[in-house]
Amino acid sequence: MAVEWLDAGLARSVLPNGLTVLTELLPGVRSAAVGVWVRTASAHEAPDRMGVSHLLEHMVFKGTERRSAKALATALEARGGSLDAYTSRDHTNFQAHVLDDDLPLAVDVLTDLVRRPLLRESDLTLERNVVLEEINGMLDTPDDLVFELHSRLLWPEHPYGFSILGTSETVGALSTADLREVHGGGYYAGNCVIAAAGRVDHEEFLAALTREGWSEGDTEQPARPPLAAEPARRGARLVQEREGTQSHLVLGTDTFPNRDPRRFALALLTNELGGGMSSRLFQRVREELGLAYAVYAYQNFYQTTGQFGVYVGTQPGTADQALEVILEELRRLNRDGFDAATLAGAKQQLKGQLMLSLESPVSRMHRLAGFVLNGDRFRRLDELLTEIDAVSLDTVAAVAEEFFTPERQSLVRLGP
Numbered sequence: 001m002a003v004e005w006l007d008a009g010l011a012r013s014v015l016p017n018g019l020t021v022l023t024e025l026l027p028g029v030r031s032a033a034v035g036v037w038v039r040t041a042s043a044h045e046a047p048d049r050m051g052v053s054h055l056l057e058h059m060v061f062k063g064t065e066r067r068s069a070k071a072l073a074t075a076l077e078a079r080g081g082s083l084d085a086y087t088s089r090d091h092t093n094f095q096a097h098v099l100d101d102d103l104p105l106a107v108d109v110l111t112d113l114v115r116r117p118l119l120r121e122s123d124l125t126l127e128r129n130v131v132l133e134e135i136n137g138m139l140d141t142p143d144d145l146v147f148e149l150h151s152r153l154l155w156p157e158h159p160y161g162f163s164i165l166g167t168s169e170t171v172g173a174l175s176t177a178d179l180r181e182v183h184g185g186g187y188y189a190g191n192c193v194i195a196a197a198g199r200v201d202h203e204e205f206l207a208a209l210t211r212e213g214w215s216e217g218d219t220e221q222p223a224r225p226p227l228a229a230e231p232a233r234r235g236a237r238l239v240q241e242r243e244g245t246q247s248h249l250v251l252g253t254d255t256f257p258n259r260d261p262r263r264f265a266l267a268l269l270t271n272e273l274g275g276g277m278s279s280r281l282f283q284r285v286r287e288e289l290g291l292a293y294a295v296y297a298y299q300n301f302y303q304t305t306g307q308f309g310v311y312v313g314t315q316p317g318t319a320d321q322a323l324e325v326i327l328e329e330l331r332r333l334n335r336d337g338f339d340a341a342t343l344a345g346a347k348q349q350l351k352g353q354l355m356l357s358l359e360s361p362v363s364r365m366h367r368l369a370g371f372v373l374n375g376d377r378f379r380r381l382d383e384l385l386t387e388i389d390a391v392s393l394d395t396v397a398a399v400a401e402e403f404f405t406p407e408r409q410s411l412v413r414l415g416p
Helices: 052-062 069-077 100-115 121-139 142-154 168-173 176-186 202-211 263-274 280-288 316-336 340-357 361-373 381-390 393-403
Strands: 004-007 010-014 020-025 031-038 082-087 092-099 192-198 237-241 247-254 294-301 306-314 410-415
Touching: 010 202, 020 202, 020 361, 031 100, 031 361, 052 069, 052 082, 052 092, 052 100, 052 121, 052 176, 069 082, 069 100, 082 100, 092 100, 092 361, 100 192, 100 202, 121 142, 121 168, 121 176, 142 237, 142 247, 142 306, 142 410, 192 361, 247 316, 263 280, 263 294, 263 306, 263 316, 263 340, 263 381, 263 393, 280 294, 280 306, 280 316, 306 316, 316 393, 316 410, 340 381, 340 393
Parallel strands: 020 192, 237 410
Antiparallel strands: 004 010, 010 020, 031 092, 031 192, 082 092, 247 306, 247 410, 294 306
């Protein structure tokens, strides 16, 4: 198998069947993180099967051709390692973090989960109840529910607005046939990306994958294409009453995918607005006015769109005041952008966050897979830092003018 060296210690191989494999050698650690990303998730679901990808992610842990549910749970934990999974909008991930000597075992366990689940009817009855409890927990947690409502407000008819967990009605109607259809239609080599980082040798890692059958097939099976996003609803409003002692507000809008060259300008603005204790929102809303304990800005990137937003939780009597302060700060950035000193400080903050985020094998593994999953080219860390330094005042001003317009923001207010 051909090996392409992207950087020192960082290699990529694309197998004939379409599987992309990436590794990064980190000689200073004694562990390895390995993950399998399946390009099938909630964005590929029909409304009446909402939550099927997430339920499948749960169900593979109930038993495989080689291991029981208990054996899956103990295989890596008994050796000090960990095993985890999650479902996002665009992909489903299964990952392990183990001692370097246990990397072949981690590959074995992850392959069992992804390629050889039993998906038994008897397990579905039990696991469906677990997921229904997860849904109930989200519905009972207003500072989680408000984000679900906001995504639905932005994309009411598009899977980017659907709940990843599904609803009690859709999950309750799912069958093992539905699960097997999603598994058979998405969990194949060409639709996967496998990445590992830590004390890992690329050739040995490829050999371990080959032993588990990942290299089978000489014909490429193409990956599922990204789902085109629909225009989001802008300037929409939703007020949903519920009992409680706080009002939870989210306002925000659609943006652009992760590979967009404006992503660093948006990150700089998001940090300055509400990215930490030094941000404008934290200082004004919490420190100066005492209106909230939690207030922050955030951004999410999907394959064909993105999302910017602000969250605040406050007493019902101060919700209008908190909202007006947030809108005022948006207007300031929308109108004025940054001055040179603010831009320089924001760049240093973002570069520091980026470098600190890559201090572990797990974060390195996610970074490797992210370039492929987002359809972007690989960039070395020094290239990314150079891109941040290259963001101009004009670029920041243009992004703020387009995306921080108060009239563009859609608002959800949940509470008394």
